[in-house]
Amino acid sequence: MAATKRTSAKSKSSSDSPVSLKAPKPADFTKEQELDAYRGMLLIRRFEEKAGQLYGMGFIGGFCHLYIGQEAVVTGLKMAIEKGDQMVTAYRDHGHMLAMEMSPRGVMAELTGRRGGYSRGKGGSMHMFSKEKNFYGGHGIVGAQVPIGTGMAFANQYRENANVSLTFFGDGAANQGQVYESFNMASLWKLPVIYVIENNRYAMGTSVSRSSAETDFSHRGLSFKIPGIQIDGMDVRAVKAAGEMAAEWCRAGKGPIILEMQTYRYRGHSMSDPAKYRSKDEVQKMRSEHDPIEQVKSRLVEKTWASEDDLKAIDKEVRDIVADAAEFAQSDPEPDVSELYTDITH
Amino acid sequence: MPIEILMPALSPTMEEGNLSKWLKKEGDKVEPGDVIAEIETDKATMEVEAVDEGTLGKILVAEGAEGVKVNEPIAVLLADGESADDLSLPLEGREASAASREGSQKSAEASVDPTPAGEPADPPLKGEGKGAKAPAAPKREVAADPDIPEGTEMVQTTVREALRDAMAEEMRRDADVFVMGEEVAEYEGAYKITQGLLKEFGAKRVVDTPITEHGFAGVGVGAAFAGLKPIVEFMTFNFAMQAVDQIVNSAAKTLYMSGGQMGAPMVFRGPNGAAARVAAQHSQDYAAWYSHIPGLKVIQPYTAADAKGLLKAAIRDPNPVIFLENEILYGHTFDVPKLDDFVLPIGKARIHRPGKDVTIVSFGIGMTYAVKAAEELEGQGIDAEVIDLRTIRPMDLDTVIESVKKTNRLVTIEEGYPQSSVGDFIANQVSQRAFDHLDAPVTTIAGKDVPMPYAANLEKLALPSVAEVVEAVKAVTYRS
Numbered sequence: 093m094a095a096t097k098r099t100s101a102k103s104k105s106s107s108d109s110p111v112s113l114k115a116p117k118p119a120d121f122t123k124e125q126e127l128d129a130y131r132g133m134l135l136i137r138r139f140e141e142k143a144g145q146l147y148g149m150g151f152i153g154g155f156c157h158l159y160i161g162q163e164a165v166v167t168g169l170k171m172a173i174e175k176g177d178q179m180v181t182a183y184r185d186h187g188h189m190l191a192m193e194m195s196p197r198g199v200m201a202e203l204t205g206r207r208g209g210y211s212r213g214k215g216g217s218m219h220m221f222s223k224e225k226n227f228y229g230g231h232g233i234v235g236a237q238v239p240i241g242t243g244m245a246f247a248n249q250y251r252e253n254a255n256v257s258l259t260f261f262g263d264g265a266a267n268q269g270q271v272y273e274s275f276n277m278a279s280l281w282k283l284p285v286i287y288v289i290e291n292n293r294y295a296m297g298t299s300v301s302r303s304s305a306e307t308d309f310s311h312r313g314l315s316f317k318i319p320g321i322q323i324d325g326m327d328v329r330a331v332k333a334a335g336e337m338a339a340e341w342c343r344a345g346k347g348p349i350i351l352e353m354q355t356y357r358y359r360g361h362s363m364s365d366p367a368k369y370r371s372k373d374e375v376q377k378m379r380s381e382h383d384p385i386e387q388v389k390s391r392l393v394e395k396t397w398a399s400e401d402d403l404k405a406i407d408k409e410v411r412d413i414v415a416d417a418a419e420f421a422q423s424d425p426e427p428d429v430s431e432l433y434t435d436i437t438h
Numbered sequence: 439m440p441i442e443i444l445m446p447a448l449s450p451t452m453e454e455g456n457l458s459k460w461l462k463k464e465g466d467k468v469e470p471g472d473v474i475a476e477i478e479t480d481k482a483t484m485e486v487e488a489v490d491e492g493t494l495g496k497i498l499v500a501e502g503a504e505g506v507k508v509n510e511p512i513a514v515l516l517a518d519g520e521s522a523d524d525l526s527l528p529l530e531g532r533e534a535s536a537a538s539r540e541g542s543q544k545s546a547e548a549s550v551d552p553t554p555a556g557e558p559a560d561p562p563l564k565g566e567g568k569g570a571k572a573p574a575a576p577k578r579e580v581a582a583d584p585d586i587p588e589g590t591e592m593v594q595t596t597v598r599e600a601l602r603d604a605m606a607e608e609m610r611r612d613a614d615v616f617v618m619g620e621e622v623a624e625y626e627g628a629y630k631i632t633q634g635l636l637k638e639f640g641a642k643r644v645v646d647t648p649i650t651e652h653g654f655a656g657v658g659v660g661a662a663f664a665g666l667k668p669i670v671e672f673m674t675f676n677f678a679m680q681a682v683d684q685i686v687n688s689a690a691k692t693l694y695m696s697g698g699q700m701g702a703p704m705v706f707r708g709p710n711g712a713a714a715r716v717a718a719q720h721s722q723d724y725a726a727w728y729s730h731i732p733g734l735k736v737i738q739p740y741t742a743a744d745a746k747g748l749l750k751a752a753i754r755d756p757n758p759v760i761f762l763e764n765e766i767l768y769g770h771t772f773d774v775p776k777l778d779d780f781v782l783p784i785g786k787a788r789i790h791r792p793g794k795d796v797t798i799v800s801f802g803i804g805m806t807y808a809v810k811a812a813e814e815l816e817g818q819g820i821d822a823e824v825i826d827l828r829t830i831r832p833m834d835l836d837t838v839i840e841s842v843k844k845t846n847r848l849v850t851i852e853e854g855y856p857q858s859s860v861g862d863f864i865a866n867q868v869s870q871r872a873f874d875h876l877d878a879p880v881t882t883i884a885g886k887d888v889p890m891p892y893a894a895n896l897e898k899l900a901l902p903s904v905a906e907v908v909e910a911v912k913a914v915t916y917r918s
Binding site for chain 1: 444445446447448449450470471473482483484487489508509570572573575576616642647648650652653654655656657658659660661662663664665666683684687688692693694695696697698699700701732733735755756757
């Protein structure tokens with residue numbers, strides 16, 4: 093047990109070399125899995141498009157970071173984990189919340205700052221939580237969620253349960269010092285944490301090659317003996333397979349693991365980003381050749397698991413959910429002024 | 439029904455922009471995500487993407503138009519089976535003004551979900567509270583100290599032992615409480631505050647961390663979010679500067695930002711302020727810093743009994759508590775009541791010495807100057823009331839103000855820097871709430887406005903002194 097590991101330096105072996113792992117070969121999805129993935133990713137996409145629209149109309153204020161393009165990452169990982177496993181991420185968080193089955197109404201109403209929002213309108217796009225759904229935020233400070241996710245893993249180990257903490261951060265946050273402080277402790281104490289690096293190639297407007305000495309993020313744990321693998325984060329099957337392997341690794345008491353998800357965001361860093369740091373062709377190429385939703389869609393059609401009409405019905409169902417959330421988020425009242433002074437301390 | 443495409447805002451402050459280019463023309467098929475136009479402001483150029491699929495039925499604002507208002511319809515999208523003839527309907531009577539937003543909003547919504555016959559959506563709210571008065575901050579009642587039964591044995595205890603006893607008692611009481619920090623386990627604490635804890639509770643609950651304040655403070659916050667009750671020891675609060683983001687942004691604000699769903703039930707503790715001859719980077723009092731932050735409670739005890747009773751309270755408190763100790767006080771001995779469960783209320787000051795001529799307010803090591811000065815003043819015929827704040831946030835100003843109403847004079851003492859100090863805040867509150875009761879200006883005594891020097895003589899000068907307190911009291915009582 094880790095408890096004994098902490099007792100004495102003698103019990104620590106320092107000769108283990110970092111384990112090298114290979115990305116697991118993704119298994120084909122069943123029809124049901126393909127449909128689940130399609131529905132889940134489409135919900136995120138349509139939700140985010142609607143959020144972008146509401147932002148443009150002035151209903152959503154402040155910062156609003158959309159997850160469009162990256163849907164396969166969180167959707168595939170959610171398919172790989174078990175009840176009780178936790179997620180924590182930074183501020184590009186709407187997709188994670190929807191994947192964790194938080195209510196689209198509650199998320200959208202938080203975006204518009206209304207009382208029916210998850211934080212009763214006091215958190216906004218970047219700061220939302222659901223203890224019930226094991227979603228621990230929603231953090232606005234780049235990298236701050238990494239020690240927090242590590243601490244959640246610490247709690248799992250302390251309680252001797254089998255849960256795993258999925259701690260998401262981007263290629264930008266991967267250069268924050270506290271990430272490596274966390275890696276060190278997580279590996280030292282063999283904490284059950286999956287570090288998911290969502291490498292979408294740009295930290296705001298700075299490309300990975302302009303910001304990172306080591307651009308292979310799966311290697312970022314080498315000094316801490318944390319194994320890492322690179323995954324095609326646009327392929328939901330590859331993501332799910334990697335997530336299952338990683339969760340198994342953690343649950344077996346082997347400590348942390350890094351999954352570098354190679355992904356892409358189609359939209360700017362936030363709504364007010366004109367995205368002049370990359371070419372339109374680059375974006376268009378990703379959209380037309382690697383779109384995570386189109387990949388699933390074409391497999392569904394190819395295998396005749398879904399007709400155009402079936403897919404249209406799913407689209408309609410998803411649009412209705414999003415329309416309902418948007419309607420609620422616009423008509424729900426703002427928080428009562430008495431909320432100004434609630435929840436500061438217990 | 440046809441869908442209106444509205445002029446989007448690039449930021450919450452944008453009111454209008456230019457429509458620089460149309461990338462689709464009337465009659466073109468459009469899919470969600472397709473770039474249909476480019477708009478620009480003085481700051482940026484942005485692409486307008488389609489949210490819905492359909493055919494671009496009509497362009498309402500021509501390429502090159504300037505000063506297009508946000509939310510003004512710029513084009514109309516037709517769904518399958520709709521023709522441009524349908525356009526007259528929703529566009530009738532519409533004016534490109536803010537007043538029409540409600541209607542256009544409705545049609546945009548209806549187009550996504552044709553079923554609802556509900557009320558039109560409200561226009562974007564820019565803060566209903568604008569012009570409204572902020573409600574008054576609620577007042578919290580704090581219980582008085584518990585009565586100590588007559589005949590209770592008093593045990594001479596150092597502050598160091600009292601802190602250790604508090605942690606041990608709470609760890610026995612609640613399995614979710616654990617201690618983490620540098621050298622807390624095998625070394626038994628850099629200042630021996632965690633002496634004996636590893637032996638009793640084991641390495642699972644007494645956790646030696648690497649030297650990694652930012653990281654382990656955040657790990658503590660994560661564990662607290664997950665329901666554990668960490669006691670995070672900083673070897674000194676000077677090192678907690680590395681962790682201040684986790685303390686302030688993660689621990690203190692999450693209860694509010696989550697609408698009350700989750701918070702950080704934890705204690706950050708360790709020695710704070712100047713010790714002796716450790717110079718500028720190791721000698722800083724953070725009472726004023728942390729007391730600035732909503733969401734935190736801040737305690738700085740002086741006596742061993744307060745250290746014990748308040749640390750137990752802090753560990754049980756469901757909020758993040760900053761518990762500021764002092765290296766010099768660790769070895770001071772005080773009476774501590776021998777009781778099974780001695781817990782004191784957070785947020786309650788203690789009248790350390792009753793008096794009638796002047797009120798002296800301090801906390802933590804500042805109390806050593808106050809106590810000595812009061813003794814000296816007694817010999818000169820001045821009867822000082824000494825108040826130990828104990829908790830800096832939430833602050834028990836009522837006790838201070840009641841005292842000032844009696845003595846009409848106030849002197850505050852702290853070792854921290856003078857600007858925006860704890861004393862400044864007290865002076866401000868007293869001047870607002872008890873101005874008519876003051877017979878002299880409030881005098882605040884603080885450390886000097888300099889980084890702590892190393893040289894013994896300069897260090898002494900940088901800190902407050904008993905002589906300064908005596909002098910200040912004489913000045914406010916007009917006895918020179």
